[in-house]
Amino acid sequence: MYKIMMIEDDEKIRRIVADTLKKWQYDVVEVTQFNQILKEFENTEPHLVLLDINLPIYDGYYWCQQIRSISKVPIIFLSSRNQNMDIIMAINMGGDDFIQKPFDLDILVTKISALIRRKYTYQEIEIPSFNHRGLKLNVTNSTIEYEGDGAELSRNEFILLQLLMRNIGKIVSREDMMQALWNEEQFVDDNTLTVNVNRLRRKIAILGLEEFIHTRKGMGYLIE
Incomplete structure (x- = not known):
């Protein structure tokens, strides 16, 4: 079972997304303490991260950089921001995709599935x-x-x-x-x-x- 770490401070959105992903047989870890995200990431060892930009203390860009310093795990930004510069910054900081709120849950699940498939299925067997x-x-x-x-x-x-x-x-x-x-x-x-x-x-x-x-x-x- 693939593990997804969700870093989202809006409890309603977090609950809806988590419930949906669990129905698709994903193991979802919901972050509720936003001052030790990197430490929780290291303890969780997720296969993919869903990351909001507007977070307490430090924003999602900061935490994306922190995660990228130790891991190449796929990261999908979820944000209500809709300016081109926000998307460019998210990708330049190391994000793999950017989904604007409000979003269709089926689209989110499809993007998660595609990223996980490309990241892990192609790398499961190393052939010389x-x-x-x-x-x-x-x-x-x-x-x-x-x-x-x-x-x-x-x-x-x-x-x-x-x-x-x-x-x-x-x-x-x-x-x-x-x-x-x-x-x-x-x-x-x-x-x-x-x-x-x-x-x-x-x-x-x-x-x-x-x-x-x-x-x-x-x-x-x-x-x-």
Whole structure:
């Protein structure tokens, strides 16, 4: 069971969200003392944090920085603030997502599920290499090999190819691919993703393997 730590001083919102998450089989830890949040985080060891910005004593930005200094746990900001600068600050401080109040509980649950899936499911099993259609991806040194030839991958290319090779036969959405790169603390837009995929395709093609990564228009990419 995944554990979620909820740092929200509005008791009504905290209760509604906690009850909803428990119905989805999440273990919810509700913070009610706001002066020792980092210590409670260390004791709780949650898989994900829901964090309000307006809190007693220190705000959510402060606590996000404190948590980020010791952990890469996913953090979702929940806030009634709606200015672009608030969202930018939340992400720059280390947040993974920002949801404005009032919010739809189904949307919140979906975002939590997606973040947990990307953070933990993809990392459960560390495989030293992936092999498909003769192409070998070496996880230990970020290189690819095909019929005796090899090439080095950039950080982005490695992240994308590993994600695709973990999901052979399945379409990986552009949103999931951008999130995978975002999780590595890089800002990635739609155009940057396209550039990285095209560079990866060229490196594989130069080794002699054509049409390894397929595009599904409006959906994403896959390796068949």
